């Protein structure tokens with residue numbers, strides 16, 4: 763349970779983000795339903811996450827596997843997204859709980875996923891994380907590594923690449939993130955043309971609290987929002 767004050771604040775925040783998503787979609791001549799809002803619940807309790815689900819929010823994201831285990835156990839009806847670093851020793855327990863893993867950031871993880879898929883007779887849906895802003899603090903494939911990766915991607919039988927994910931650098935003015943999002947979209951279009959059709963390559967996971975409207979204007983199909991959604995929640 764959460765307090766009535768928190769419920770009112772949460773509802774208002776969710777509504778305001780919805781409005782902003784709608785307006786950004788309209789500016790880009792896109793339909794609102796081309797973009798899925800992922801509520802990033804990493805900073806809030808299971809109770810707050812549960813209140814969001816009651817408000818109709820069906821996609822939630824977590825960056826830490828242990829936190830995802832805990833919340834997924836309490837809220838099994840949610841479509842869970844893993845958006846943070848996945849160590850291979852946590853893979854077998856985490857991946858079956860997740861609808862989409864956004865943060866495949868290294869080749870070794872791709873092949874660990876392939877092996878686990880063969881073992882569990884499952885096919886995992888993933889995005890490749892791209893360090894499009896080239897910050898040293900970030901993980902992910904650098905854009906120019908993607909071409910060399912194509913033959914390896916085509917070998918995968920238990921992993922489907924649905925697209926790309928990135929985090930833009932934090933900017934005071936979110937307009938400055940636009941070039942990062944354009945780069946990711948162009949990289950996705952290029953890869954889609956060049957890799958095996960088994961990999962749908964339709965998704966672009968980009969945009970956070972600070973810059974999600976610009977990301978929607980540039981073709982995001984998933985935005986991952988935490989801070990703005992939980993502003994004022996005590």
Ligand SMILES: *Cc1c(COP(=O)(O)O)cnc(C)c1O
Pocket residue numbers: 802804825845846929970971972986987988989990
């Ligand atoms: C925390 C996090 C988000 C949400 O960021 P906010 O700025 O709080 O909206 C999105 N994506 C990733 C990968 C994150 O770790």
